[in-house]
Amino acid sequence: DSGVTQTPKHLITATGQRVTLRCSPRSGDLSVYWYQQSLDQGLQFLIQYYNGEERAKGNILERFSAQQFPDLHSELNLSSLELGDSALYFCASSATSGGNNEQFFGPGTRLTVL
Amino acid sequence: SQKIEQNSEALNIQEGKTATLTCNYTNYSPAYLQWYRQDPGRGPVFLLLIRENEKEKRKERLKVTFDTTLKQSLFHITASQPADSATYLCALEGVGSGGYQKVTFGTGTKLQVIP
Numbered sequence: 038d039s040g041v042t043q044t045p046k047h048l049i050t051a052t053g054q055r056v057t058l059r060c061s062p063r064s065g066d067l068s069v070y071w072y073q074q075s076l077d078q079g080l081q082f083l084i085q086y087y088n089g090e091e092r093a094k095g096n097i098l099e100r101f102s103a104q105q106f107p108d109l110h111s112e113l114n115l116s117s118l119e120l121g122d123s124a125l126y127f128c129a130s131s132a133t134s135g136g137n138n139e140q141f142f143g144p145g146t147r148l149t150v151l
Numbered sequence: 152s153q154k155i156e157q158n159s160e161a162l163n164i165q166e167g168k169t170a171t172l173t174c175n176y177t178n179y180s181p182a183y184l185q186w187y188r189q190d191p192g193r194g195p196v197f198l199l200l201i202r203e204n205e206k207e208k209r210k211e212r213l214k215v216t217f218d219t220t221l222k223q224s225l226f227h228i229t230a231s232q233p234a235d236s237a238t239y240l241c242a243l244e245g246v247g248s249g250g251y252q253k254v255t256f257g258t259g260t261k262l263q264v265i266p
Contacts, residue, residue: 039196080240
């Protein structure tokens with residue numbers, strides 16, 4: 038158990054809908070990262086927050102947005118969903134920011150768009 | 152452009168042998184490089200971190216080397232076991248948007264240890 042929690046575990050929805058994925062980082066970790074992993078694909082970095090502020094951005098679509106709240110939990114909002122958005126979405130946390138910090142990954146949310 | 156390359160073909164190895172996985176990168180000057188293990192349907196798990204001034208790092212049956220001249224890291228698993236079968240990812244930092252450091256993962260190499 039990494040200490041990172043993600044809800045829900047599974048989400049099935051229809052095209053055009055909007056969903057919110059939630060992540061609680063490990064106690065004390067200030068950085069939260071979001072990744073998308075499609076079937077048999079690599080981890081695609083979406084966005085990173087550090088202590089409430091956006092720190093780095095990857096190939097995140099405009100239809101996707103995220104935020105980190107004062108209690109450090111984070112939410113990833115996906116809107117106008119398309120079939121291609123079906124994937125595993127991972128949240129990770131680390132103590133601070135930067136490459137000298139190991140990332141602890143949550144169990145993921147499996148999103149299926151029908 | 153920045154690129155991280157790991158062998159996309161699966162590596163099959165006999166139990167007891169040493170598995171060697173490669174991570175090559177271009178247009179990065181990372182101060183740190185990390186290796187993770189990922190099992191199907193699960194989040195990656197951190198294994199080792201090596202700094203640019205460290206040539207080699209070991210942890211139990213794992214060994215990582217980091218050659219900043221060749222821009223390459225090698226990940227070795229000695230006395231491999233079927234339980235080592237998984238996908239192994241390298242990750243390194245580069246400069247992201249806004250000038251902050253950003254960690255990027257390679258696509259991973261799938262290791263299959265055959266009994």
